[in-house]
Amino acid sequence: MTANEEQTMELEALRSIYEGDECFKELSSASFQYRVGNLGDPKAFLLEISWPEMYPELPPNISLNAFFNNSISSSVKQDIIAKLHEQAEANLGTAMVYTLFEWAKENQEELMENHQPVVSAVTLSMTENTVTSHTSVAKKKKKEQLSKSQKKKLADKTDNRGELPRGWNWVDVIKHLSKTGSKDEE
Template sequence: MTANENQEMELEALRSIYEGDECFKEISSVSFQFRIGDLVDTKAFIPDLTWPETYPETAPQISLDAFFNNRISAETKQLILLKLEEQVEVNLGTAMMYTLFEWAKENQEALMENHKPVVTAVTSSSEQMSGSSTGKKKEKKEQLTKSQKRRIISRTDNKGELPRGWNWVDVIKHLSRTGGKDEE
């Protein structure tokens, strides 16, 4: 069998094995990502594997450059890459994607045992929110200035109710700022 035939067979097998699995993502016919761990797990990571033309006779390219992995320290990334490359060497010449993904799932704890999350603005704000929900909730009443109170009163009708649609979002304006979700 040629390398391309082996790749086609492995691609078909991967599609059937991981059909409907939200952890597996086929970027292209030769590039794949697989999330190891849950989305909310701080020890989760996504290896990105790409097949060269002569795969499986040559090793796939392994990367941890996905944005999801930004919270992982450089030392931990190096360890994960080193261990995955060791597994590649053992399986060289055979279809190994499934084996690599499953090995990473089984050894996630060992790979991430020295992991200390890199604090970013996104993770720190979510951790603060989760931390505040466990403690007693003290809702601080919002203090309004006189001008803010006047504006609220001027927007209400004679019954003290706001007019219909006062807080609607301009959908076109919103999407032009944020960009819509890409359909898959």
């Protein structure tokens, strides 16, 4: 059987095995991605495997260069790839993409045991910008539109810092009761 025939058979097998699996993605007829772990899991990673021309006689190309993996340090990525290459060497001459994906799933904890999330400056600045933009939106919502006469009245009531004196909007209970009491008598 030729390499192309073996690749075609493996492609059909992969499509039937991973049909409906949201973790699996066929990038092309010779390139596949599999997300190992759940989306919210900090130890999840996206494994990409592609076939060279002489696959399965040659090991597949294994990559962790997807944007999804940016939080994983390069040393952990190199370690994962090295361990997957060992598995690939042991399976030379046979269809192995399914085997590699499943091995990675079974050994996820071990592969990611040295993983320390990398917090990039981009993430920090995005977080700061988000906080700043949320704060400015909140400030804009609180601001009311006042007429000129309302602004003048407000300026007359404020102190040197532009703040209203304590109790400026309190109701004088005695005056209020005496006004309502005189209306009740009439």
